[in-house]
Amino acid sequence: MSRLKRFLKMAFLVDILQGLGVTLRLYFSRKVTVEYPEEVQEPAERFRGILRLHRDEKGEPLCIACKACQRACGTNCFDIEGKREDGAKIMRPTKFDWKLDRCSFCGFCVEVCPTSAIRFSREFRLTGTEKEGLFFRLPDMYLAGEDLQTHLCAGCRRPR
Amino acid sequence: MTPFVADVLIPAGKIVAVILYPMVMVVVMIWLERRVVALIQGRLGPNRVGFQGIAQPVADALKLFFKEDIRQRQADAFLFNIAPILVMFSSLLAFCFVPLGEPIRIGTYTLTLWIAESPVGLLIILGLSSVSVFGVIFGGWASNSKYPLMGALRSVVQVLSYEIPLGLTVLTVAFVARSMDLVEIVRRQESAGVWYGFLMPVSFVVFWISAVAETNRAPFDLPEAESELVAGYHTEYSGMKFAFFYMAEYAHMVLVSSLVVLLFFGGWLPPLGGVKALAFLHAVPGFVWYLVKIMFFLYLYVWIRATFPRYRFDSLIRLVWKWLIPLSLLNFLAIALVRFLL
Amino acid sequence: MPDAASDRFEIRQAVDQLSARFPGEVLAVAVEKGETAVHLGKKGLILVLRFLKEELGFNALEDIVVLDNLRTAAEGGPRFTVLYQVGRFPAAVRLRLAVAVGEDEILDSAVPVYRSADWAEREAYDMFGLRFDGHPDLRRIYMPEDFEGHPLRKDFPLQGRDGGV
């Protein structure tokens, strides 16, 4: 009996029509396209975007140049030097070079930083045209939003 | 209506129209394909260039126009250049015989909506569509490289073997309508009150399957589709020559869809024409119905492509020799028997 | 959580049968962290592998690991140790065979016994320069054909040689 049923199914193209039925239903399904750059889908809360240094409420940099991040980093992206002004208790970084093109976003530096000075931001637009744009010095580590984009790639950002 | 206008202007206008009609349909078809496949797959498809992306194919054509047109040194120059022309020429020429509607009377002059009407219009169209096979062979062979040659051989075998069921099913229509003239066939369907697609469903299905295979479209697009191995006969082509092949394929699809509409779905007749209550449908000009039906079949092409996997070459050939040809023969005998008895 | 498979009866039985059958070959048996390692002489390797596969049903040669003991080996000790990780599945019994090999000694290829050793040995040749006699097609597998040197050796610089391929 199943042979006849199978023959009839094959003859009347049942599997073909069933397949067309599925794609017809999906033709009217919800479209998932996010029309970047007009619509931007915000990344998740814990998204690992570009690393940024932070300041405390009084505007003092949190980083104490202890180089824990430099040691923890697997792809040695950091090059830090610190100095303690006379009379001050904590050291301050005088040089904080960070290479974005070497960073694999593993997060060891964030975990190991005693004063959580360096943290992930949720910025995912990291493209630049010259290598210079991907090299961050101490002041550049505090940039965010538009100034970060201009640093990353001087001329190429179309005016929004 | 001075003779000058009647004998020169109007035919010239019609010729330009016949050239533009497939070109416009090709642009619409390319946009429709990318859009429908995208919508089926849950994404939006082109919607940036021009209104909802309609200018996308124009942009593609423009890009191809300026692309460098390279030719292999060992390629056979003459055949290499003639192949795209042959393919394009045969599709466009076939459009001259495709009637778009009943002749319109303007004052004393009757404007016929086709360039040439011949009692064997059907045969001419079929003949021309197999001329494009030469283009494929020359293109594949002249490129002098492994992949195009294999792709060309495969496409030729596929197109030739699918022409047999195509011919047989077309024969049943001509047999029932007692004429090869497309306009006559449509009028017969009007007088018979029923469209041949419903009268002979088997013929329609076999015709449609062979038509999809004839134009190398999915799920029979094996020769072209394996881009990683066999990129089909137009691998070595680039620039405008490639655009010719590309447009010819779409023009061929539009041609075959209009053939299906004319033969099986009553060309420019409004649906359920005979029913008195729906007489108001006649107000809509025949050409609009004709276009709506063609658009449905073009949509069907894309719908099938987005749904099904590709046939493997050996089973594609087994399908036609073991199933489609015997089926169309049986179908032809059955219809002949029925007509003889009635 | 030590690997339960190792202290089961079959593994001890397999090792005893092995040392009974090949007294001269089995040099030492070590059980560490729940895994059993058998040190073998170079000559009897293929016989042991064939015995393990045919009689004891070790149907899988999971991996061939090569160690470069340039710094750790005692003076004049063998430069390389080749480990054959064999297992019997689905009974889940696992055994490691260790063979000491000098720098330019040639080992017998395990391909006649275990078909899956083919690429593993090609990788060992490519990365360490170990040659396997009887291998169907001993060529480099990762590096290009004309690459000189063997990258995974301890004396190969981490940043690679400048000018190298």
Next chain:
Amino acid sequence: MAFKEIDLNMGPQHPSTHGVLRLKLAVDNEVVLRVEPVIGYLHRGMEKLWESLTYTQVVPLTDRLDYIASLSNNLGYVLAAEKLAGIDVPRRARWIRIVLVELQRLASHLAWLGFMANDIGAMSVLLYGFEARETVLDLFEEYCGARLTIHGIRIGGVPRDIDAAFAVRVRKVLDGIPKWLGDIRALLDENRIWKQRTVGVGRIDAADAVAYGLTGPSLRASGVDWDMRKALPYSSYDEFDFEVPLGRNGDVYDRYLVRLEEINQSIRIVRQALDGLPEGEFSAKVPRVLKVAPGEVFHTIEAPKGVLGFYIKSNGTDKPERVKMKSPSFINLQSLEHMCKGNLFSDVVGILGSLDIVLGEIDK
């Protein structure tokens, strides 16, 4: 007329997304005689790099091996390192790891389904498979901030705890997957073109499969009941109840069915893990500078592609002396020639797709 054998070249710019693989084929008018895969285009020298990094710094590099299923690479390496260093992972951490790794298996199989269907021509299934996969990647992004190279498992446990809200979202995603699978199966399972391209194609029977060292779903499709989660249970897999789907005649169609059924089993495991999540620490205390006493260990897990093994040898410092990875795709690819012999060369694409290999893992 002596037949003239044609050698064809497929790749290395292979459009399907297995990575950079080149196949040298010898073909006698359509029938495949010999297939020789050429690899090494993606070789980054991982094992050399690992010898110069500390134990914890190696973990983010293992993400880049099988980049479709980075979490299971993490788990494979981390379990071997913990066994070597003798670190006991708390039960809650082991259960969270199982949630993550089974979700990763789900996502990896959905990606494979899309790639293989697209190779055989069903282009829409690629998009449906990936739409389902994206919902799972959203969970990973929410859990630890990354979608592809996730680095979501650390030595000693997991980076973060799972709260009830996250469990609710995971369950919602798990409810959505069967709908997508239903659509895809309706499109493919009984379709005559799909069956004609997959049934009886690329066959390998049980004995040859074991001889070639094939592992994972491709082996189980030939009927060999061998799943590392059942044979050598690790990370408390023995506390879960799930079946191991088996095929019968080891062709492309059976490999397709086995992986689809494995998706359902993974959903079952994740549900059980979420329902019975034990209390306790989500990570053991691990010294920042982890020095490991000299020793060696070889540990294997059941990764989505097959049995993934890590051999680590320590020398008492904080850097491993030698780390060798046993890649499932590397061994599985060796049996491609056996599967392709006698088939037509347009099937090579489908057979390669059914093997589910990733070049990042093959080339290391």
